[in-house]
Structures are given as C-alpha cells and as structure tokens.
Amino acid sequence: MHIADGILPLEFCVAGYVVALPATYLLGGKPTAEQVSKMGLFAAAAFVASLVHFPLAGVSVHLGLWGLLGVVLGRRAFPVVFAALLFQALFLGHGGVVSLGVNVFNMGTGALIGWGLWAIQAGSSSVRAFGAGFAGALLPAVVMALEFEAAGYGRGFFAVAGVYVLVALVEGAATAMIVGFLLRSRPEIVGRVLA
Amino acid sequence: MRISLLVFAFFLSTALSAHELIVEAEYSSPFARVQVSYYDGAEARDADVTVWAPDSGEDSFVSGRTDRNGAFAFVPDQTGQWRIVADDGRGHREVVDLSVSELAAAPAPANSVNPTPPVNPARRSLFERALTGLSVLFGLTGLWMWRRSRGPADGNASS
Numbered sequence: 001m002h003i004a005d006g007i008l009p010l011e012f013c014v015a016g017y018v019v020a021l022p023a024t025y026l027l028g029g030k031p032t033a034e035q036v037s038k039m040g041l042f043a044a045a046a047f048v049a050s051l052v053h054f055p056l057a058g059v060s061v062h063l064g065l066w067g068l069l070g071v072v073l074g075r076r077a078f079p080v081v082f083a084a085l086l087f088q089a090l091f092l093g094h095g096g097v098v099s100l101g102v103n104v105f106n107m108g109t110g111a112l113i114g115w116g117l118w119a120i121q122a123g124s125s126s127v128r129a130f131g132a133g134f135a136g137a138l139l140p141a142v143v144m145a146l147e148f149e150a151a152g153y154g155r156g157f158f159a160v161a162g163v164y165v166l167v168a169l170v171e172g173a174a175t176a177m178i179v180g181f182l183l184r185s186r187p188e189i190v191g192r193v194l195a
Numbered sequence: 196m197r198i199s200l201l202v203f204a205f206f207l208s209t210a211l212s213a214h215e216l217i218v219e220a221e222y223s224s225p226f227a228r229v230q231v232s233y234y235d236g237a238e239a240r241d242a243d244v245t246v247w248a249p250d251s252g253e254d255s256f257v258s259g260r261t262d263r264n265g266a267f268a269f270v271p272d273q274t275g276q277w278r279i280v281a282d283d284g285r286g287h288r289e290v291v292d293l294s295v296s297e298l299a300a301a302p303a304p305a306n307s308v309n310p311t312p313p314v315n316p317a318r319r320s321l322f323e324r325a326l327t328g329l330s331v332l333f334g335l336t337g338l339w340m341w342r343r344s345r346g347p348a349d350g351n352a353s354s
Contacts, residue, residue: 031343032343033343033344034337036339036340036343037336037340039336040333040335040336040339040340041336043332043336044329044332044333047325047328047332048325048329048331051321051325055288067244083332087328087331087332087337088328090328091324091325091327091328091331092321092324092325092328194237
C-alpha cells in the first residue's frame with residue numbers, strides 16, 4: 001500500500017505534504033512524557049509491522065496496524081503514522097520520501113477512522129476494535145485507489161483495493177486480539193485515550 | 196511483563212519472516228534475469244523456477260533451478276506479462292509478474308551477457324536497517340521524553 005516515488009504526479013505529492021505536515025503538528029499537540037513513550041513504542045511496532053509478510057489470495061501482504069494506532073493513541077496516531085512511514089521509507093525502502101505526504105495522508109486517515117470507530121460507545125470492545133482495524137486497513141486502500149484514478153491510472157487499482165478487503169479482515173481480527181489482550185493486561189493503555 | 200511479551204512477539208514474527216522468498220525479475224533485452232533470495236539477504240540456491248509466457252495457459256515456458264547465486268535467466272520470445280514462480284522446496288514460494296514491452300531486434304552477442312545477477316545490495320542489510328531504524332526511533336523517543344519531563348521543571352525554576 002506504500003506508494004513509491006515517481007508513481008504519482010509531483011503535485012499530488014506536494015498536496016500530500018500540504019495536508020500531512022499541518023495535520024501531524026496539530027494532531028500531535030503537546031504530549032506528556034508518558035504519552036511520548038507510548039507513541040514511540042507503537043511507532044516502533046508499526047515500523048516493524050511492515051516486515052511481517054504473509055501470503056493472502058495469491059499475493060504477499062503485511063499488517064499496517066493503523067487501526068490499532070487509532071484505538072491506542074487517538075488523534076496522536078496521525079503523527080505516529082508519519083514517524084513510522086518516514087522511518088520505513090528511510091530505512092526499509094517501503095514507500096518514497098517524495099510521496100511520504102500522500103502515504104501519511106492515506107494511512108493517517110485509516111488511523112483516524114479507527115479512532116473514530118473505537119470511540120463510538122456502541123457494541124462490545126471486540127466489535128469496535130475489529131471495526132477499527134478493518135476500516136483502518138481498508139480506507140487507505142480505497143483512498144489510494146481514488147488517487148490513482150485521479151492521477152490517470154484508471155480504475156484498475158480498485159481491484160487491488162478489493163484484495164485489501166481480505167487484508168482488512170485479517171487486520172481487524174489482529175486488532176481485536178491485540179486490543180483484547182491490552183484490555184486484559186494493561187487496560188490503562190487503551191482506557192486513557194478515551195478519557 | 197505481558198507488554199514485553201507482546202513486543203517480543205512482534206520481533207519474533209519479524210524474525211520468522213526472514214526466510215520468506217524475495218523474487219526480483221528484470222528484463223534487459225534480450226534476457227530476463229531472475230534473482231531469488233531470502234529476506235535476510237541469503238541467496239536461494241537450487242530453488243525451482245517456473246516461467247509462464249503471456250496467455251500460455253497451463254503449459255509453462257521454461258523451468259529450471261537457480262544457480263549458486265540464486266540467479267536464473269531466460270529469453271522471452273514475446274511481449275506481455277510473464278509469470279515467474281520460485282519455490283525453494285521448503286515451503287517458501289513466491290510469484291512475480293514481469294512485464295516485457297519490447298523484444299530485442301536481434302540477438303545480442305554472447306559477450307554482452309551480464310553475468311552479475313540483479314542483486315539489490317540494500318536487501319542484504321534489511322535487519323541491520325530495521326534494527327537501526329528501531330534504535331533511532333527509541334532514541335528519539337527517549338530524547339523527547341527527557342525533554343518533556345524537563346520542561347515543567349525548567350519552567351518552574353525560571354518562574
């Protein structure tokens with residue numbers, strides 16, 4: 001799902017930065033030292049999550065954990081997405097530096113929708129966590145497909161986004177498991193975001 | 196403790212992915228070169244490679260094994276999307292598509308063959324780079340925490 005450099009037109013990349021940089025600053029706010037530690041821990045988790053590949057529907061995919069970031073970090077998931085994607089681009093070659101703004105926008109919106117779905121006080125925590133993980137994975141794929149269509153690549157990328165429905169199901173299940181684990185072992189990690 | 200286990204599980208799953216296959220294919224007229232390696236950079240020697248020509252149905256175009264450098268090569272005879280499947284026989288399998296848009300006008304002389312497989316040297320240090328990235332991330336987090344924890348104290352001291 002990481003868009004490499006040279007794929008999208010330069011104006012798309014500039015627009016991505018124009019949106020992503022202010023959003024990172026504004027949504028990051030001024031976290032406390034404890035919040036910083038949590039942001040750093042989950043930025044590291046998201047950073048290495050892209051290395052965990054598994055075969056699905058004939059292609060190799062990996063977890064993003066964007067929905068999980070939204071559940072645990074709330075609005076501060078957006079700057080954490082920025083940090084994780086920046087480090088993935090610099091150290092792992094996943095995604096480009098020029099296209100970083102677009103990637104942050106795509107996956108940051110996934111994290112924010114995950115936060116929104118988690119914050120809705122309806123349904124069990126498992127269902128909300130699954131929804132957060134599912135939407136957090138699927139929304140970036142749909143947004144990416146829209147961007148490729150707008151850039152003149154046609155609607156073929158919607159088929160790719162279709163594959164991500166399966167990825168999103170796995171991501172939703174993984175998010176529900178991790179959130180359930182956190183709620184049992186360290187409920188304050190999740191609970192303090194809601195407070 | 197449980198959090199530590201969770202973090203450990205992340206790293207463990209990352210380590211487990213180290214033996215997934217990476218197949219890189221590129222067409223440099225008139226040859227298509229295939230490089231099969233593992234995530235940790237090791238070459239996949241003697242891996243089975245099967246190639247399907249565009250619209251060839253179930254009949255493969257060519258099959259063989261990678262050499263000791265994990266390299267394999269073939270000469271495409273038509274344009275289109277070629278499918279390459281690599282299997283190391285130990286449960287690791289990867290499929291890639293290679294797009295050939297233009298064929299060579301004439302066979303190239305034998306001495307034009309580049310024996311160097313298309314190894315991406317950056318792949319060799321994936322874990323080093325991942326570890327470096329994690330170290331920098333945790334280091335910056337520590338610096339930021341230190342700065343945040345000092346902030347109010349400094350403010351109190353100056354007021």
